[in-house]
Amino acid sequence: MSDKFTKSLIIKFKIIIFLLSLIPLCRLIFLGFNDALGANPIEFIERSTGTWALVFLMLTLSMTPFRQWSGINSFIQYRRMLGLYMFFYANLHIISYVWLDHWFDLSEISKDITKHPFVLVGFTAFLLSIPLAITSTKAMMKRLGGCWKLLHKLIYLIGLLAVLHFLWLVKKDHTEPLVYASIFFSLIALRFVYKYRTHFKLSVIRR
Amino acid sequence: MLIHKQSDIIPSEITSKETFENRRTLIKAAGASLLTASGIFTGFINGSANAASGRQKINAYAKSKYSTDEKLTPYEDVTSYNNYYEFGTSKTDPSIESRLFKPAPWTVSIEGAVKKNKQISIEDIFKLAPLEERIYRMRCVEGWSMVIPWVGFSLAKLIQWAEPTANAKYVEFTSLSDDLMMPGQRMRVLDWPYVEGLRMDEAMNPLTLLAVGLYGEMLPNQNGAPMRLVVPWKYGFKGAKAIVKIRFTENMPKTAWMKAGPNEYGFYANVNPTVDHPRWTQSSERRIGGGLFTPRIKTQMFNGYAEQVGQLYSGMDLIKNF
Numbered sequence: 001m002s003d004k005f006t007k008s009l010i011i012k013f014k015i016i017i018f019l020l021s022l023i024p025l026c027r028l029i030f031l032g033f034n035d036a037l038g039a040n041p042i043e044f045i046e047r048s049t050g051t052w053a054l055v056f057l058m059l060t061l062s063m064t065p066f067r068q069w070s071g072i073n074s075f076i077q078y079r080r081m082l083g084l085y086m087f088f089y090a091n092l093h094i095i096s097y098v099w100l101d102h103w104f105d106l107s108e109i110s111k112d113i114t115k116h117p118f119v120l121v122g123f124t125a126f127l128l129s130i131p132l133a134i135t136s137t138k139a140m141m142k143r144l145g146g147c148w149k150l151l152h153k154l155i156y157l158i159g160l161l162a163v164l165h166f167l168w169l170v171k172k173d174h175t176e177p178l179v180y181a182s183i184f185f186s187l188i189a190l191r192f193v194y195k196y197r198t199h200f201k202l203s204v205i206r207r
Numbered sequence: 208m209l210i211h212k213q214s215d216i217i218p219s220e221i222t223s224k225e226t227f228e229n230r231r232t233l234i235k236a237a238g239a240s241l242l243t244a245s246g247i248f249t250g251f252i253n254g255s256a257n258a259a260s261g262r263q264k265i266n267a268y269a270k271s272k273y274s275t276d277e278k279l280t281p282y283e284d285v286t287s288y289n290n291y292y293e294f295g296t297s298k299t300d301p302s303i304e305s306r307l308f309k310p311a312p313w314t315v316s317i318e319g320a321v322k323k324n325k326q327i328s329i330e331d332i333f334k335l336a337p338l339e340e341r342i343y344r345m346r347c348v349e350g351w352s353m354v355i356p357w358v359g360f361s362l363a364k365l366i367q368w369a370e371p372t373a374n375a376k377y378v379e380f381t382s383l384s385d386d387l388m389m390p391g392q393r394m395r396v397l398d399w400p401y402v403e404g405l406r407m408d409e410a411m412n413p414l415t416l417l418a419v420g421l422y423g424e425m426l427p428n429q430n431g432a433p434m435r436l437v438v439p440w441k442y443g444f445k446g447a448k449a450i451v452k453i454r455f456t457e458n459m460p461k462t463a464w465m466k467a468g469p470n471e472y473g474f475y476a477n478v479n480p481t482v483d484h485p486r487w488t489q490s491s492e493r494r495i496g497g498g499l500f501t502p503r504i505k506t507q508m509f510n511g512y513a514e515q516v517g518q519l520y521s522g523m524d525l526i527k528n529f
Contacts, residue, residue, distance in 0.1 A: 032499070038299065039288030039495050040351060101493075103502040112488050169486065171349070172396045172467060173296035 021085045024052045042100045049093040056086035065190040087133040118168035125161035263425040274342035280353035280496045293389035305428035319454035320375040329433045336364035346478045348442040352492045358420030375455035378410040380447040397463045403447035404460030440512040442476045473529040478510035
C-alpha cells in the first residue's frame with residue numbers, strides 16, 4: 001500500500017467518524033423538536049450527553065490497545081478527534097446542567113458541587129479535560145515536547161473520575177455504570193498486559 | 208355503583224350464551240371495549256385483561272378541601288415517568304413492564320396489634336368510605352415533583368375499620384411479592400417485598416391517603432394498582448404501592464429503603480429543603496411537565512403541608528430524624 005493511498009483512506013475514515021459522532025447530538029435535536037424527550041426532558045439531555053461523553057472517553061482510550069494488538073498504527077490518527085468529541089459532549093453535559101437544570105444559579109451550583117461527591121468528581125473530570133483540549137493541536141504538541149505526553153496522562157484520571165461520577169449518581173441499580181467501569185479497567189489492563197508482554201519478549205531476545 | 212358503566216347495552220344483547228360462558232377467554236382476547244360492555248362486576252374481576260388495554264372510570268367521588276389548585280401534571284407524564292422498582296429501575300420501565308400485572312382479584316390482610324386479624328377484598332375497600340379526589344403535590348427524593356389528582360380516602364378510615372389495639376404505635380405496609388408479575392423483583396436491587404411504614408399519628412392524619420385511582424380512573428398498574436399509599440408531605444418513596452398487607456406494630460418498621468441505604472433514606476423522609484440528601488439538593492425541585500426552559504422551583508417545608516402536619520414533629524430534631 002502506498003503512503004498516499006493510506007493517507008487518503010485515513011482522511012476518509014476521519015470524515016466518517018466525524019459525521020457518525022454527530023449522530024447523538026442530531027438525535028437529541030430531533031427528539032427535542034418532536035417533543036419526544038419524555039416526561040423529564042432536562043434529565044434526558046443531561047443523561048444522554050453525559051453517557052456519550054463517557055462513550056467517547058472509552059473510544060479515545062481504546063485506540064492505543066487497538067493499535068498495539070492489531071499492529072495497525074493508523075488507529076492513533078483518530079484518537080484526537082474522539083478525545084475532542086468527548087470534550088464536546090462533556091461541554092453539552094455541563095451546559096445543560098448549568099443552563100437548563102440550574103438556570104445559571106451559581107450559588108446553587110457551587111453548593112451542589114461542594115456538597116455532593118458525584119457532582120464534585122464529575123466537575124473535576126470536566127475541569128481536567130480543558131487543558132487537554134487546549135493542548136490537542138499539533139503546534140501545542142511540538143511546543144510542549146515531552147511534557148505533552150505527561151500532561152495527557154491526565155486522561156486516565158479523568159476516566160476514573162467519570163466512571164465514579166456515574167457510579168455515585170445511580171441510586172440503586174449499578175449495572176450500567178459497572179459496565180463502563182469494567183470497560184475502563186479492561187482498557188487499562190490491556191495496556192499493562194501489552195507492556196509486560198513486550199518487556200518479556202525483549203528480555204528473551206537480549207538473553 | 209363505583210365504576211362508570213360506559214355503555215347502556217346489556218351483555219345478552221351483544222353476546223351469545225355460548226360466548227358469554229367463555230367470557231374469560233374472550234375478554235382476554237377482545238380487550239377493553241367488550242369488557243366494559245359486559246358489565247361492571249366482570250370488569251372488576253377481570254381487571255387484568257382490561258388494565259392492559261383500557262382505562263376504567265371511577266364514577267362517584269367528591270372534591271376535597273385538601274386539594275391544591277396548582278396546574279396538574281399531564282396524565283401522560285404521571286403514567287410514564289415512575290419509580291417502581293418492582294417493574295424495573297428505569298423511569299420508563301413500569302409503564303411497559305406492568306402491562307401483564309393483575310390488580311384483581313386482590314385481598315389485603317390486616318395483622319399485628321389489632322383486635323382480630325382480618326382480610327378485606329379490594330371491592331370491599333372501595334365501599335369502606337366515600338371516595339374523594341385529592342389533588343396533591345408529590346415530591347420525589349430525587350428532586351422532581353408532580354401535581355397528581357388522586358382518588359381515594361383517608362387511610363384513617365381503613366384504620367378505624369381495622370380496629371388497632373393500644374399497642375399499635377406504627378403501621379407497616381407491605382407490597383406484593385411476585386416476580387412473575389413483577390419482573391423487576393428478579394433483580395435484588397431492594398430487599399423484596401417493598402416495605403414502608405408510618406407512625407400511628409402520621410397514618411391517622413387526614414392528609415394520608417389510601418389511593419385507588421388517579422385522574423378519575425382506576426389506578427394504573429404502573430402507579431400502584433389496585434391500592435397505594437400517598438403521604439404528600441413525605442418523599443414519594445414512602446408511598447407503598449400494590450399493598451397486600453397492613454400490619455400494626457409496637458416498634459418502628461424497617462423499611463426497604465432504610466435497609467438499602469440507612470444514611471440516605473430515613474424512616475420519616477419528610478420533605479425538608481433544609482436537610483440535604485447526600486446525592487441530591489433538596490432546596491429546589493423540577494416540576495415535571497414544565498418543558499425545557501422552565502426553571503426549578505423552591506421546595507417547601509413538608510412539601511407545603513406544614514400547616515396540617517407540622518405539629519406532628521414539634522420538638523423533634525428533623526436533621527437527626529431525616
